[in-house]
Amino acid sequence: MQNITAEETKGMNLTCGLSGRHQFVFTVVPIVYGCNFVIGIVGNSMVVAVIYCYIKLKTVANIFVLNLAVSDLTFLITLPMWATFTASGYHWPFGEFLCKTSAGLAIFNLYTSIFFLTALSIDRYLAIVHPMRSRRFRTVMYAWITCVLIWVFAFLLSVPIVLTREVHNFSNITMCVILHPSTVNYSLQELLLAISLMKSLLGFLVPFIIIITCYCLIVRALLRARHIQKSSRSRDDEVLRMLAAAVLAFFLCWVPHQIFHFIQLLIQLKVVENCGIEDIVDTAMPFTICIAYFNSCVNPIVYGYVGKNFRKNLLRLLRCSPNKATGPHPSISSKMSALSFRASEALSLTVKSKASSDIK
Incomplete structure (x- = not known):
């Protein structure tokens, strides 16, 4: 997980030494990784099991939530290795293949x-x-096509990390790091710069702008519908809280x-050349x-556990209740889907009322 800045010399001299090596880091971070591993594995496994067995x-929405849970699970299985890596003072004992695989x-x-x-x-x-x-x-077909494209695109974006992550020995410590060479190797330096820019732009900024824009437009549509259908205030508030929780958690x-x-x-x-910084x-x-x-x-909580139907099916799963054919079960987003039709009806009424007033 750590990036090391090095000069391209035979001895691999570090410009600022092994910075960030503090005992409290080696103690606290592995504990947090362990908690993330347990909570994440249990939560996402429950999401996958409930969707597969009942929903x-x-x-x-269910397809995206399932793929999101599977994505989190594929990463969470690497957390014990990163916890060991940090707890041992950034010593990597698992070899170069697992170094590249885990980083990827x-x-x-x-x-x-x-x-x-x-x-x-x-x-x-x-x-x-x-x-x-x-x-x-x-x-459903378009949803699965979208999921396949996301998996492939994300895989292509992660390949450069696999190629640049290596195992090196520094002061009798084997570390899984990304080496930032001096300006001698221009091609590698440009590749590392491109990786960092993609991580900031494609990995956060652009998606965050899209998410914020979508939720702002959703909130505006719900608020416009509320003026016409006053009775749906409580259900609208519940949806708005869920959307706000999703954006807040992401942020x-x-x-x-x-x-x-x-x-x-x-x-x-x-641009910054200061060993203290x-x-x-x-x-x-x-x-x-x-x-x-x-x-x-957080993802299973925000997109799964907030739904009453999901909690009901989760209890059925924990009690090992059979999946009875009593009719179709509503999806995780059933409340939002039902609300979407009421919102669209309200918006159409607004348009019609404006049109009739213009005619008059």
Whole structure:
């Protein structure tokens, strides 16, 4: 997880030494990784089990939520290795293959999680604001095609991390790191710069703008519908709280890491050349990564456990109740889907009323 800045010499001399090596980091971070692993594995496994056993994959939202949970699970299995890596003072005992694989899965999860959250936000926007016009695009087939494209695109974006992550020995310590060479190797330096820029732009900024835009348009549509249908206030408030929780969780989990990642990018570009600042960044980065990875634990809560139907099916799963054929079960987003039709009806009434007033 740690980036090391090195000069290309035979002895691999470090410009600022092994910065960020503090005992409290080696103690606190592995504990947080362990908590993230347990909570994330249990939560996402419950989401997968409930969708598979009771809810089924009959809606676009359910497909995205399932893929999001699977994406989180594929990353969470690497957390014990990163916890061991940090607890042993950044010593990597698992070999180069697992070093590359674990680093690749970490960045792979960053992209897949954010892309699936973005796809889910766009789907919610289409379902609530344009339910009738978007019906032919919001099909199970198109949802699976979107998921395949997201997996492939995220895989391609994670390949450079796999190629640049290596195992090196520093002061009798075997570390899994990304080496930032001197300006002698221009091609490698440009590749590392491109990786950092893609992580900031495609891994956070662009998806965050799309998510915020979708939810702002959803809120505006719901508020316009509320003026016409006063009776739906309580259900509207519940949907608004869920949307606000999703955006807030995304923001709080990823912004600290992206801020320090941007400072690290300035160090990489040699805009900032201060060993004190580099030590602060290297010390804070593991904690910001902990917060970012906690998003894998929050996702099941925000997109699954807030639904009454999901909680009901979760209790059935824990009690080992059979899946009786008593009729179709509503999806995770049933409340939002029902609300989308009421919102569209209200909006259409508004348009009709304005048209009739214009005629008069």
